Amino acid sequence: MQLEPRVQLQIRVFFFFLRFLSPITSVLFGRSFPIGERNIMAMEVTQVLLNAQSIDGAVRKNAEESLKQFQEQNLPVFLVSLSGELANEEKPVETRKLAGLVLKNALDAKEQHRKFELVQRWLSLDSNAKSQIKACLLKTLTSPVSDARSTASQVIAKVAGIELPHKQWPELIGSLLSNIHQLPAHAKQATLETLGYLCEEVSPDVVDQDQVNKILTAVVQGMSSSEGNIDVRLAATTALYNALGFAQANFSNDMERDYIMRVVCEATLSPEVRIRQAAFECLVSISSTYYEKLAPYIQDIFNITAKAVKEDEEPVALQAIEFWSSICDEEIDILEEYGGDFAGDSDIPCFYFIKQALPALVPMLLETLLKQEEDQDQDEGAWNIAMAGGTCLGLVARTVGDDIVPLVVPFIEENISKPDWRQREGATYAFGSILEGPSPEKLIPLVNVALTFMLSALTKDPSSHVKDTTAWTLGRIFEFLHGSVVDSPIISQANCQQIVTVLLQSMKDTPNVAEKACGALYFLAQGYEEMGPSSPLTPFFQEIVQSLLTVTHREDAVESRLRTAAYETLNEVVRCSTDETAPLVLQLVPVIMMELHNTLEGQKLSSDEREKQGELQGLLCGCLQVIIQKLGSSETTKYVFMQYADQIMGLFLRVFACRSATVHEEAMLAIGALAYATGADFAKYMPEFYRYLEMGLQNFEEYQVCAVTVGVVGDISRALEEKIVPYCDGIMTQLLKNLSSNQLHRSVKPPIFSCFGDIALAVGEYFEKYLMWAMSALQSAAELSTHIAGDDELVEYTNSLRNGILEAYSGIFQGFKNSPKTQLLIPYAPHILQFLDGIYMEKDMDDVVMKTAIGVLGDLADTLGSHAGSMIQQSVSSKDFLNECLSSEDLVIKESAEWAKLAIGRAISV
Amino acid sequence: MAPHDLRRPFKRAAISDQQKRRDLSLLRQAQNRRDAQQQARCLASSILSLQSSAPESEPEQSDIEIETEHDSEDLSKDLDVRRASKLRGPEVRKWFARQLMLPEWMIDVPDRLSQDWYVLARPAGKRCFVVSSNGTTVSRQRNGSILHYFPSALPAGAKTRDGSGSAQSYCILDCIFHESDQTYYVIDMVCWNGYSLYDCTAEFRFYWLNSKLEESGACNVPSHYHKFRFSAVPVYNCDQSGLYAAYSGAVPYVKDGLLFYNKHAHYQSGNTPLVLVWKDETCSQYVIDTDGKGEIPSQQQVVLELQDGRKLVTSDDPPVIFCCLDGDIIEKSGLQSGNLLRFAIGHGGLSFVDGKLENADLIYLGKSNRARAFADSYSKVIFQFMVRHSPLKIDDLLASINSPDDQEKVPIDIEMVG
Helix, strand or coil, X not given: CCXXXXXXXXXXXXXXHHCCCCHHXXXXXXXXXXXXXXXXXXXCCHHHHHHCCCCCHHHHHHHHHHHHHHXXXXXXXXXXXXXXXXXXCCCCHHXXXXXXXXXXXXXXXXXXXXXXXXXXXXXXXXXXXXXXXXXXXXXXXXXXXXXXXXXXXXXXXXXXXXXXXXXXXXXXXXXXXXXXXHCCHHHHHHHHHHHHHHHHHCCHHHCCHHHHHHHHHHHHHHHCCCCCCHHHHHHHHHHHHHHHHHCHHHHHCHHHHHHHHHHHHHHCCCCCHHHHHHHHHHHHHHHHHCHHHCHHHHHHHHHHHHHHHHHCXXXXXXXXXXXXXXXXXXXXXXXXXXXXXXXXXXXXXXCCHHHHHHHHHHHHHHHHHCCCCCCHHHCCCCCCHHHHHHHHHXXXXXXXXXXXXXXXXXXXXXXXXXXXXXXXHXXXXXXXXXXXXXXXXXXXXXXXXXXXXXXXXXXXXCCHHHHHHHHHHHHHHHHHHCCCCCCCCCCCHHHHHHHHHHHHHHXXXXXXXXXXXXXXXXXXXXXXXXXCCCCCCHHHXXXXXHHHHHHHCCCXXXXXXXXXXXXXXXXXXXXXXXXXXXXXXXXXXXXXXXXXXXXXXXXXXXXXXXXXXXXXHHHHHHHHHHHHHHHHCCHHXXXXXXXXXXXXXXXXXXHHHXXXXXXXXXXXXXXXXXXXXXXXXXXXXXXXXXXXXXXXXXXXXXXXXXXXXXXXXXXXXXXXXXXXXXXXXXXXXXXHHXXXXXXXXXXXXXXXXXXXXXXXXXXXXXXXXXXXXXXXXXXXXXHHHHCCCCCXXXXXXXXXXXXXXXXXXXXXXXXXXXXXXXXXXXXXXHHHHHHHHXXXXXXXXXXXXHXXXXXXXXXXXXXXXXXXXXXXXXXXXXXXXXXXXXXXXXXXXXXXXXXXXXXXXXXXXX | CCCCCCCCCXXXXXXXXXXXXXXXXXXXXXXXXXXXXXXXHHHXXXXXXXXXXXXXXXXXXXCCCCCCCCCCCCCXXXXXXXXXXXXXXXXXXXXXHCCCEEXXXXXXXXXXXXXXXXXXXXXXXXXXXXXXXXXXXXXXXXXXXXXXXXXXXXXXXXCCCCCCCCCCCEEEEEEEEECCCXXXXXXXXXXXXXXECCCCEHHHHHHHHHHHHHHXXXXXXXXXXXCCEEEECCCEECCHHHHHHHHHCCCCCCEEEEEEEECCCECCCEEEEEEEEXXXXXXXXXCCCCCCCCCCCCCCEEXXXXXXXXXXXXXXXXXXXXXXXXXXXXXXXXXXXXXXXXXEEEEEEEEEECCEEEEEEEEXXXXXXXXXXXXXXXXXXXHHHHHHHCCCCHHHHHHHCCCHHHHHHCCCCCCCCC
């Protein structure tokens, strides 16, 4: 056989690399066969794939290692071999499945940066290899082995997800659909499934309407009753769920929409429960995607859902309730956004479906409330029809407000005192559910009647279910009807004592009830937040704190997140405390410190124990953070608190030392608060703390930790001012590294820029050292963020990026002010003005950016003075933008603008 | 195609306390960043130069009496107003005394009066600097002594719950305290809420004064947190109607002459020809200077400073030399350079050549009152001299204002009526 030179070369390369494989792999890859001329030769991978699933750990590990090496050494052959394995009907099903899975993992990853790498890698892969792989995948769709088909479906979708946006593999959809009617049922099912995965994987804008039409036609036909095969119908129904996002145009066409809706509604009546469930899932998705198109069908849908809620199996009934919850979500959004005023300017009007359905909907939901499961409150993962119905009832109350009250009150009155716990619990849950939405005027008379009853039920009802729901309902009462928002208080001097007593007593109940009681106390305290110098809780403060601490020590406190709830409530009680109880808050400091100290005692913990320790340390550090912030906010208490500063800092450092590679987010947050309270004295902790600060900045994996640490760098800069200089080299180097990393979550980058500003402001002209680097990073980010193209999320991100950049500029300008080195900034001024003009011209900045931007204009003028006079005068910002800000309704913007005007006035008058 | 999870939060508060802690931290950090920025913006722009000795003082040392004997040459430091307002003793008096902008007396009518000048009716009373900072307000008279120490609705002027007494903000107002209605009439604004207006034109300062003062609530009737009422003074463009309104319009206070502000002038400490004062019997009770007993002396009296070389000079910068003092008076009375001396103007009066003082007939009366910080200014002496001999009348002012035709062409500036 005469091979073409290119193939010869490939073979030579391949054998060349084979020589470098370890003995095991060369044994494994011993047999090779060509798939065809001009093709890449696949390797035999069956054995290594079997080994990779071996129960023998050592064998498995070896196999995994071999696969890894193979992948690294020759990716095209590796992938071609896997696809060959998947397509080969002679191979065992488990190796075919695993081959598909490994192939899939070579195309996609969870982490954004890894995903990006894999996409680039695939795109640059040899095109012969790619077409061989695709051919194998498509061929597998007709395999009689269902696992092989299903795996191939998913891999095809992944490849499509990479290639379609790049206008590659244009023939895919056509070839999938070309002969769908002639296919045997199992291949048809696989094709529909592939279309479903494909729609899930790619965004609608990369598929032509023409192709969308073909997909929808095939899918809807597959769903219709004329399709005899249940698996095909199910695959089609599931595929429609994913394809709905592609059907904008089709839903705008009355005939097509009617057809789709008819088929979906018919499918909800299918004898096959999985099809009914999938069809309701479609309805739920339609309710949010095509809310505005639902009016003609809503009556029919109500009938269908009502029947399902009443009679159908739970998974179906849950979807039917979810449909109405989803409609509530839509209407709440619309009503919130437009405040009930749809005079022309809203995209989507409110159709008041819930209001219209109310007389039938509410009884349907109330009925579900009585279908509770025993012990549902103890089961974290529980979700049943009573829970779904109650949740939906709460959403209905938020949607319609007062109108729900008369429909629910008779149900409450009828059931609240019945001997059956289900009735009492259902009535209480109904009451708790409608507390958000209706007006206080409507609810307060009810609450005034119910409060005493509830307090009594919380302690005396024999059913734990009823007590749980009662405590939750009390929490809702305090959350929505207690505090400065309400004109006529529901809590008086007289019943406050009783409420506190009952809640504290209830904290000794079972963990789930105690947790709800803590929650109620949380909102009780919160309602007194703005009370002025004296809080009605003051007389009980000591007792409340003592009870909460007792709860945290309960043996069963880890259940129902009781311990977390107790600390969170303690935090809120401290936050909302007044000067009167400051001495008591101060007494709490050594208590919590001792608790934290105790967590540090354990030695040689198992990983499970270590996790628990970290969690408890988090709660304690969180509590200390709240206390530090509270006591640090007034000069007198801060002064007394400072006696503990050294010890607290010592504990935080030990918390850090407990772990090898990560820093504790809560401890970091607490240190930020401590630095703010301590001021320049914080310098004494820096030598020891610095390495953890650096560690936090390097934590790309847990980006929240990194973000929190960046914030703390800001706190420390402000606290230490020029004393931070010795640490600046390290911090700035790390921050610049973070900025250039594509592994770090993007949300951390704007705060890093702000942090540049904090540092520059703290160290003044010493920042000169970093000026060039910082300015160049700022400049490229500024260029990127001038124009926004994308969805709301991207707009929001871009604005936060702009804000960070602008805060950096502000800090740098103010830091250099009155320094002889001011002139170093002059070369950057044109670009900064250009950036300001640029974002002004885009007209899409939010108020925060506007305020910061106009401030930067002022800072530039203030610091550079006459050096920048003519530059400023030439900028659009100094005229139109400034004027716009000067006439802003937002006082903060206006004030910044007035400052800028002053500074500019000075700069150009000199 | 994983089935989507239906579960919604059940019996859970929507908030997470950990998220709340994070959010509150971020909020605090953002607030601290804003404060730091704000402080930086305000601080540097409010630094005022101390021309003479200025001991550097840390805020926490503010209770200590600052000693005056410092090597003033080496310590030519800048001192910011907030620190200065905490100083005690003679040094601070001297410091404050130098910060007020002092009008010259109008001895001839400036050009372009109607285009470039504002006019306002000056309230009678004690001229003072009102400084609000750190939750208190202090008013200091021209000689630096404290008039009142009180809470006010000015930014940072009182320790109120809303935290307006934040350390970053402060105000400095140029006021006249009008005794009978216990009101501070604000005639100029030097710093507002931390923003320095020193380098701003009068036009801008008055605009700012009128919009900000009202907004702050300082013009409200007195209350627990606001002991004295503040009021802006109506300011007019100095055209015929404006001048006439200032001259004869009704105001809630007793007038003491008219003040003329050049619209383009910055706030400048010390004597300036860009602010002028003028008065006659109609708009002031005190046209001719009175003596210590409140009576008009038969001869005009002047206070001049004795300088090296026996020169008698005015307080102007540069000083105007009136004449030289006899050597024997100096020896007989034990006078030293720097003393302020009181003289009467004799029958010989003052004589001028080409508008410049040529000769003065001065009769030595003695050393001046210890409370006096400065000699008289040249313009004051001349104005008083003119009042007694050939006063500048309101008609002269009105006549000098351009004809109505000319005024049409003058771009109308902001008309402010307080």
